[in-house]
Amino acid sequence: MQAAIRQQQLRDIVSTYFEAMRQKDFAAIPYAEEATLRAPLALGGVNQPLIGKAALHAQWWTPLQPALENVEITVLDTYLNESLTAVCAEALITLNVISPPATLRVADRFTVNGAGQIIEQENHFDPRDVTNPGWQNS
Helix, strand or coil: CCHHHHHHHHHHHHHHHHHHHHHCCHHHCCEEEEEEEECCCCCCCCCCCEECHHHHHHHHHHHHHHHHCCCEEEEEEEEECCCCCEEEEEEEEEECCCCCCEEEEEEEEEEECCCCCEEEEEEECCCHHHHCCCHHHC
């Protein structure tokens, strides 16, 4: 695959992922069946990845969906690794279902196979605005 085509494929993965979050449409995310996810708010945290598309749906996506109501997402930039196997997206995600609304600054990294499927995802963000709203004013 030509480098320019692969670069666009990786950027499209980011666009598809965040649009799926906006639409609350897990099926639109191109996860491979064996995909893994590490995230601060996932069941095992970042040290125990969720493994398999079904586990991601049941243990991550289903509990996350209510928080995505009226979510606002702004992708600030994307970064590709040299071997074009992964893309990292820098984004602002504003959760409007909590009071006060919380804006998370995230860096989500996706490792993508040759078929254009996410095989690994690792989310980086400070969860305190979700777990302890207003903590900055304490």
